[in-house]
Amino acid sequence: MLDDAIVTYYDELCVMTRQCGHASATANDVVHELYVRLVDRRTSLEGKSSLRAFLRRACTNLGIDRLRRDRFELKLFSGSEEEALGVASDIAAPDANIDLRRRLSILKTAIMEMSLQRRRVFLANRIGNLSSDEIALRTGISRNMVDRHLRKAYLHCLDRLEDAI
Numbered sequence: 001m002l003d004d005a006i007v008t009y010y011d012e013l014c015v016m017t018r019q020c021g022h023a024s025a026t027a028n029d030v031v032h033e034l035y036v037r038l039v040d041r042r043t044s045l046e047g048k049s050s051l052r053a054f055l056r057r058a059c060t061n062l063g064i065d066r067l068r069r070d071r072f073e074l075k076l077f078s079g080s081e082e083e084a085l086g087v088a089s090d091i092a093a094p095d096a097n098i099d100l101r102r103r104l105s106i107l108k109t110a111i112m113e114m115s116l117q118r119r120r121v122f123l124a125n126r127i128g129n130l131s132s133d134e135i136a137l138r139t140g141i142s143r144n145m146v147d148r149h150l151r152k153a154y155l156h157c158l159d160r161l162e163d164a165i
Contacts, residue, residue: 005051006035013059020063030063037062103161111159114153121146122153 006013010031017027035057038045048054053110124130126136130149136143 001051002035002038002045002148005055006031006117009052009055013055016056017059017063020060021067023056030037030066031059032068034059034062101165105159106164107157110157111153114156117141117147121149125150148164 005078013031014024014027017030018024022030034110038058045051045054102147111122117139121135122139124135125132130138132143135146139146
C-alpha cells in the first residue's frame, strides 16, 4: 500500500516540496526520508481516508523540519576558525592540572603547619561550611578569636602559595 502510494505520488510530492523552497535534490531527499520513516511505522497509515492528502501533509511537515534544521546548521557553523579559537574551553589545559596538584600539595602542607586550634577553625569554616558563630559555639572560644584564627589561616595559606609561585 505505501510502496504503491509513493510510486504513484512521488513526482507530485517532489514538485510540492520544491515549491516550498527546496532545491530539487533536497526535495527528493525529503520524499525519501518520508518513505523511510513510514516504512518503519506502517500502522500509522491504517485508517487514513486519503492517503494522498496524508502523504502531502507529512511531506510538507518534513520539508519544514528540513528548512529549520538547515537554517540552524547554517547559524551553528557560520563562524570562522578565528572565532572558534577565541571561545574559551571548559577543559583545563594539561599543565594547569599539574599546577593545580602542586598548589593543592602546598595548601595541604600549609594547613598542617597551623596550630591545632587554628587548623580546626579553618577546616570547620572551609570544609564544614560553618559560620564564625557556629564555630565559636562548638569550640568554646569567642567569635572574635574565631575570626582572628580564620584571618591568620588565610594569610598563612596565601603566603605559602606566593612563596611557591
